[in-house]
Amino acid sequence: MIDMSLSPLRGQQTAEEILEPSPMSKLRRRIFKNHSFMIGAAILIVILVCALVAPLLAPHDPYELDLSKRLINPFWHDKKTDAEFMLGTDKIGRDYLSRLIYGAQISLLIGFSTILISGVIGTALGVTAGYFGGRVDMMVNFIINTRLAMPVFLVAMAAVVAFGASLHVVILVLGLFLWDRFAVVMRSITMQARDLDYVKAARAIGCSTPHIIIREIFPNVLSSLTVVATVEMANAILLEAALSFLGFGVQAPTPSWGLMLNEGREYMFFSPWLLALPGMGLFLLVLAINLFGDGLRDVTLERER
């Protein structure tokens, strides 16, 4: 494949090659044939749109409380329902549907911001280690192993205690912790890409190291980067939910799904839907991200084959 791109025969195509569908349309066909990618993308788009237009979609203000309307049951119950509150209200009378919709915003915000931070750190470390090798690689490997030895959840809880519990602290802590997979994957892909002919050629004609890394190596790692990003995004969302559930994450009155589970816990005997609904949200979002990532991996791997 690589020899072909450098060979002077490239211009002479056979009839079959001309009639064959373009790589782009082949890729498009593979994407549409991949069920997990399509289902994941569909759910993800629905949740994304809900989060983006939350102010239009939510029937109530998620922070507006009314103590006279505490713990109204959702519509499938017989008693104590209210047409105004489809999914009922929480312990201080806030509309649950609105809080669930705004909760998607928080989870997505955590997911995207975390992978932005951790992606930059992990990619920088991994590409550096893979490209330079030798002592640099040894050093980066040591950093990765040290990070892996730290129990993430416990240290994240300790960091939240140290710096105060808030959305920003949670994002920062998760971003500074979840870069290990980025680094490991980027390192090994860069190592392979370093020895490709066109990278060697770029080095031979005297391109600068930053130019080679950004222009020649980076396009190679892009598809794997996206796949790792989906895995880490799901991971970050679950970790934030668990942290908030234990009270070491986002603080009240923010409508985080994890925090809603925490607040609903004391009512689990008589109002189990307070626990069921936010968990369903988390499950659906993480499921969609995982399906999307799995599908993306299959589609891109097939292309590289």
Add this chain to the structure above:
Amino acid sequence: MIAYALKRIFVAFLILLVVSGLTFSLSHLSADPALTIAGEQASDEDIEAVRKLYGFDRPIVEQYGNWLGRALQWDFGDSFHYKAPVVEMISGRIGTTMTLGFLAILFALVISIPLGTLAAMRPNSFIDRFALLIAVFGQALPTFWFALMMIIVFGVWWRWLPISGNTTWAHFVMPTIALGYYATPALMRLTRAGMIEVLGSDYIRTARAKGLSPTVVLFKHALRNAIIPVVALAAVWFGFMLGGSIVIETIFNLKGIGWLSYDALLRSDLPVVQAIVLIFASFYVVLTLLADLLNAYLDPRISVR
């Protein structure tokens, strides 16, 4: 081999040294420990006296040196809150956490190995798709939410199982499932991939060709080889489970180390938190070291690289 082993052991020690340093400095960034010990109503002189008594007025490097020196002799000081030696508090509870972790990994293996094997025997069959479905759903299910749902269904509605405490074996059923299922998808996928690879190999064809029964080929020849990486991954997952045990033990009021770390973080009980982080980290480092050494022993090429 010996040189490689010595090098890996040296690196493992270095990692633990860095982790202990990070843990120590992180916990000292949090609220003034002297204030925590003396209590909210303490006068300034009292706080100053406590600071002198515990040595918090010394330079942080000196404090770290003292702490590490004592930690190496298995002495992590006294708990700020309970005023009891940390080592005693931990050793009294480590049994519960180890039992839970062991049962959870056992549960995961008992589910994932047969299911992965069946899926590998008939790729793309009904059972393969079923296994994949379980893996995809399992990965998206938040552990703590799954635990809460189990409590509602099996503990509150049907009253089959106790929901809090650790006095009988029945108390371990739900925590084991909640903690164990999360490792199942990864282990099952690895079993399936390993089995498919092994079943397609030459020596299996030879074994079949010389007329061995399918059962003997499957269990004695194929599974035995495919299972080695699964067991190695299970060991790593055991390390991860110690982290997961924090949420699970808190939910089920199982008073192991996970619960203790939650309790200690709530009370800013630094000596306890530091000790647990260091113990979890050591556990992970030792497990990966053993896995690396085992791999190098089985495949001598690794130690040359």
